[in-house]
Amino acid sequence: MKMNKMMRLDVPTPWSMTLQDAATPNQEGMHELYDMMMFNLMVMLMLVSYMLFVMVKDFKNNKMAYKYMMHGQVLEMVWTMFPAVVLLYMSYPSFTLLYVLDEVLTPSxxxxxxxxxxxxxxxxxxxxxxxxxxxxxxxxxxxxxxxxxxxxxxxxxxxxxxxxxxxxxxxxxxxxxxxxxxxxxxxxxxxxxxxxxxxxxxxxxxxxxxxxxxxxxxxxxxxxxxxxxxxxxxxxxxxxxxxxxxxxxxxxxxxxxxx
Ligand SMILES: [Cu+2]
Incomplete structure (x- = not known):
């Protein structure tokens, strides 16, 4: 029972917001992937929130809220390609980790x-x-x-x-x-x-x-x-x-x- 009192987070704790500490390379990989995903998520959240806030705050004089624009090929390309590229960028480490975890090499x-x-x-x-x-x-x-x-x-x-x-x-x-x-x-x-x-x-x-x-x-x-x-x-x-x-x-x- 001495082990439980050590400052390791190997158990759920009240109001815990983070993952438990890793004890295997597999779980370390998952932590890294999680951190990377959370970083991307926060950047995207801030970008979208900023755009929304600016548009709501000053609708008339805002370039992002130009209400007479009917077609914007370049803009459409950008808002389609950008999320696709971000998804690809995130999927690569995700699939790599998935297949690495699946591997069972000569266990002792x-x-x-x-x-x-x-x-x-x-x-x-x-x-x-x-x-x-x-x-x-x-x-x-x-x-x-x-x-x-x-x-x-x-x-x-x-x-x-x-x-x-x-x-x-x-x-x-x-x-x-x-x-x-x-x-x-x-x-x-x-x-x-x-x-x-x-x-x-x-x-x-x-x-x-x-x-x-x-x-x-x-x-x-x-x-x-x-x-x-x-x-x-x-x-x-x-x-x-x-x-x-x-x-x-x-x-x-x-x-x-x-x-
Ligand atoms: Cu059960």
């Missing part, structure tokens, strides 16, 4: 994320137990009455994904019932979890931290109560955690078999 580790009504199941497909089964666990939202000091309402979960930092990760996303959406703003994820289909997204988390997300596809009555929590830790800590998980899962199985 794969995780499978399964959406269910109304919780998530995480499978560490790369790690097998002694029994030959895949390591997997479920993650439920912490109910309000069980929240501990420092935990976030509607965001904290009982178990969380744990992944190593600076590792090329691949997340394979699917659903077991209806459509859900695996969304984590700081990591730049927004992947539909669709039954019968595997969607994938890659991430290279560049700093340790705790990241949160919420289902973003209306999936039923508890749609707002199936958050996801991801802890990004150092490789050593990840290996320790992995060891603990395997031991604890093994002991559960032994109990189930003999008790």
């Amino acid at each position: 580790m794969t995780m499978k994320v399964v959406g269910l009504q109304w919780y998530w199941k995480y499978e560490y497909s790369d790690f097998m137990l002694d029994t030959g089964e895949t390591m997997e666990f479920e993650s439920y939202m912490m109910p309000d009455d069980m929240l501990e000091e420092g935990q976030l309402r509607l965001l904290d979960t009982d178990t969380s994904m744990v992944v190593p930092v600076d590792t090329h990760m691949r997340f394979v996303v699917t659903s077991n019932d209806v459509m859900h959406c695996f969304t984590m703003p700081s990591l730049g994820f927004k992947v539909d979890a669709t039954p019968g289909r595997l969607n994938q997204v890659s991430a290279l988390m560049q700093r340790e931290g705790v990241y949160y997300g919420q289902c973003s596809e209306l999936c039923g009555v508890n749609h707002g109560f199936m958050p996801m929590k991801l802890e990004c830790v150092s490789v050593n800590e990840f290996m320790d955690w992995l060891g603990e998980q395997v031991l604890c899962l093994c002991s559960l199985m032994v109990k189930a078999m003999y008790c």
